[in-house]
Structure formats: structure tokens, C-alpha cells
Amino acid sequence: MRVLVLQPGYLGDTVFLGPAVRALKARWPEGRVGLCVTPRGAPAARLLPGCDEVLVFDKRGADRGPAGLWRAGRRLRAFGAELALVPHVSARTGLLAWLSGAPRRIGYAPLCTERVRLDRGRPFVDRALVLAERAGAPGEPALALDAPAAHAAYAEGVLAGARRPVVGLVPGAEWATKRWAAERFAALAAELVRDGATPVLLGGPSERALASRIQALSGGALRDTTGNAIDEAVAVLARCDLVVGGDTGLVHCARALQRPALVLFGPTAPERHRFTHRERALTVGIACQPCHDHGPPTCPLGHHGCLAQLEVAQVAGAARALLQLP
Ligand code: SF4
The missing domain is CATH 3.40.50.2000 (Glycogen Phosphorylase B;)
Incomplete structure (x- = not known):
């Protein structure tokens, strides 16, 4: 299974993906887990246990605007995701997930094939973990990061x-x-x-x-x-x-x-x-x-x-x- 998680947010948002990433890797140890994050989140994404690949979406820089989004979508398509998790809520991220070509997209953003209602009262780590669980990969919410x-x-x-x-x-x-x-x-x-x-x-x-x-x-x-x-x-x-x-x-x-x-x-x-x-x-x-x-x-x-x-x-x-x- 090739799974793409799209969270082009802040550094903290990337760290909060950790429990879901570990859960996905534990469920599909032979598979590949890719993370689509911003340039600021990328160094932390590479240190998340279970992350196999980091794909950078520079939404405020090189990938700005419709042409940039299209280019980023083509890069993501090359990853060949079979499943995408979209813990980010924006329509732009939903569109990017669609451009990735992943046939099953579970998340909070528009254009997801399984759109989930975001419960904003829950802890941040739960947001991606809930989506992983829905995909068949339950996990524990503890944060983890490897020292570089x-x-x-x-x-x-x-x-x-x-x-x-x-x-x-x-x-x-x-x-x-x-x-x-x-x-x-x-x-x-x-x-x-x-x-x-x-x-x-x-x-x-x-x-x-x-x-x-x-x-x-x-x-x-x-x-x-x-x-x-x-x-x-x-x-x-x-x-x-x-x-x-x-x-x-x-x-x-x-x-x-x-x-x-x-x-x-x-x-x-x-x-x-x-x-x-x-x-x-x-x-x-x-x-x-x-x-x-x-x-x-x-x-x-x-x-x-x-x-x-x-x-x-x-x-x-x-x-x-x-x-x-x-
Ligand atoms: S409204 Fe209250 S909580 Fe919000 S920034 Fe001002 S002092 Fe802080």
C-alpha cells in the first residue's frame, strides 16, 4: 500500500502527524508512507518514525498559484498513492489530493472521496489519527520524533x-x-x-x-x-x-x-x-x-x-x- 498524507501547515502540524504515520507504517510495513508538507515542516517530517518519503508543497513560494498547484500535483502523482489522508481542511489541499491521483481520499477537505467532519474540540494529534483509523490503521496518540x-x-x-x-x-x-x-x-x-x-x-x-x-x-x-x-x-x-x-x-x-x-x-x-x-x-x-x-x-x-x-x-x-x- 502506498499512502500519502497531505498536511501543508505549520511545523507543529507536521509533528502532530507522527502518531498517524506510525499507525500507517505498522499496518502496512512493506508499503510506503509519503508526507506532503510545507518547506518549514519538511525537516521534521523526515524525522517522524515511519515516514518513507517527504514531498514538499511550497504553497507560498515556488508552488504558489494555480500553475504551482498543478506542478505540485504532478509531483505527487509520481508517488503513485493508492490512499490519501487529508487532515488539512482547505479546498486547495483537497484539490491537491485529487491531483495526486489517489483513488481513495479520506479527510476533512473538499473533494475527498470519504469526507469526514472535523471535530475541532479534539486534540490536534487525533485529527490525522482518526483518518488513519478509518483507513484500517488504528494507533496510539503519543508524539515521537527522531533526533537528527x-x-x-x-x-x-x-x-x-x-x-x-x-x-x-x-x-x-x-x-x-x-x-x-x-x-x-x-x-x-x-x-x-x-x-x-x-x-x-x-x-x-x-x-x-x-x-x-x-x-x-x-x-x-x-x-x-x-x-x-x-x-x-x-x-x-x-x-x-x-x-x-x-x-x-x-x-x-x-x-x-x-x-x-x-x-x-x-x-x-x-x-x-x-x-x-x-x-x-x-x-x-x-x-x-x-x-x-x-x-x-x-x-x-x-x-x-x-x-x-x-x-x-x-x-x-x-x-x-x-x-x-x-
Ligand atoms: S482575547 Fe484574551 S485570550 Fe485572546 S489574545 Fe486577547 S487576552 Fe489573549
Whole structure:
């Protein structure tokens, strides 16, 4: 069986495919599981256990517009899928699945041969897992990601001489309303340094300025890896004793690597995730939370209290508890 899973979303969305991918591979071990994801999701997709092939759909770049969609469809057709799972909801993804030539398409998007109603109240990992189960491949919802062996030397270099515990800090997020303030990350980092820990900043190229600001505010004692490739960041995350950040892709990568994680929730819902005993979701619990599935570009109430009211002392206390520090 050749199965294609189409999820051209964010990095976190790719990580959440993991349980379904493992279920499909367990059901058809001699088959081939291909993942169609965005360029940002591709490095993580290659690290998902059970993934045989990654097909990139650059919907905002090279594959933009009707001609790009047609070209991407031709690439997918070459995969020869007998079954497609479509956990993404957009009509464009439904059309791409149709262009792939897969005769059976199970999913939430239009043009699926078996269109399923999306239950938005369920955890994100369940979205693809439900579709896999419908295809005859039930599985368990635990996240998993392999550490990239090719970048082990890079990560060892970043952490050379670091005092334990090493704490990864992920201050960025796609949406501004999911970011805790730079000043607070800096204050948290300074507290961690006083506790004897080594904070390491992680993030994408667009977050370099944010990381520099945190570095300057905290007194310059942090290791800054911001702007590196995603698989390099994943190699560093795999060596962290704790990762602290918002509801964002690199933090979910850390969770899938089985790293202890402290997730700071603002406009989004902790209930959309299945946390383990190594993880803690922190939220101030004001009445307007949650207000959005993925995080609005700006706070509709103008005060951003969901993260503005989250104090450094609370986060530092939760971090110490997860690190089992006094
Ligand atoms: S409405 Fe509430 S939950 Fe949404 S961004 Fe504003 S403060 Fe946060």
C-alpha cells in the first residue's frame, strides 16, 4: 500500500502527524508512507518514525498559484498513492489530493472521496489519527520524533562546556499573540543562570532580532542558536533538560523528542494537546482564554492579558519544579 498524507501547515502540524504515520507504517510495513508538507515542516517530517518519503508543497513560494498547484500535483502523482489522508481542511489541499491521483481520499477537505467532519474540540494529534483509523490503521496518540544524527556534532559544539541543566528557550511564534514578552524571557534566563543552568535561545531566522534583544536584556550570558536550520535546532532540543516556550512548533518538537517542556499558553487551548507527566501547560486562566484555534494576529480586546499577566516568578517556579531544582 502506498499512502500519502497531505498536511501543508505549520511545523507543529507536521509533528502532530507522527502518531498517524506510525499507525500507517505498522499496518502496512512493506508499503510506503509519503508526507506532503510545507518547506518549514519538511525537516521534521523526515524525522517522524515511519515516514518513507517527504514531498514538499511550497504553497507560498515556488508552488504558489494555480500553475504551482498543478506542478505540485504532478509531483505527487509520481508517488503513485493508492490512499490519501487529508487532515488539512482547505479546498486547495483537497484539490491537491485529487491531483495526486489517489483513488481513495479520506479527510476533512473538499473533494475527498470519504469526507469526514472535523471535530475541532479534539486534540490536534487525533485529527490525522482518526483518518488513519478509518483507513484500517488504528494507533496510539503519543508524539515521537527522531533526533537528527547528522547534526549531532553541531549540537555538541553548541553545548560544549555547558553547565547542566541546559534549558532551551523558544521566545518566538508565528502569531504575535502567542509570544511572551522579550523582557520576561530575559528575566527568566537571568534567574536560570543564577540557578546554575545554561539557557539556550532557539528560533527561526525571522526571530534573530528578538533573540538579540533577549540576549542584551539578560546580560549576554545565553547561547544563541536562533536562525539555524530546523534540524539543527531539533538536534539541540534533543539535548535540553527542559524547553520553555509558547504553543509553537519547536516546543512541540521538543515534546515529541520526549524532552520535559513548559508550554506558556495565551490565546490557544491547552486542551488541544495531550500532555505527559514530563510536561506542564501554564495559563493564567482569564475569562477570554482561549480565543482562537491558532492565535489571532492581535488581541481582539487590546490588552493581551493572557500572556501579559503571566509573571516571571510563575514560569521560573514551574521550570524549577520540572528540573527538580530547589
Ligand atoms: S482575547 Fe484574551 S485570550 Fe485572546 S489574545 Fe486577547 S487576552 Fe489573549
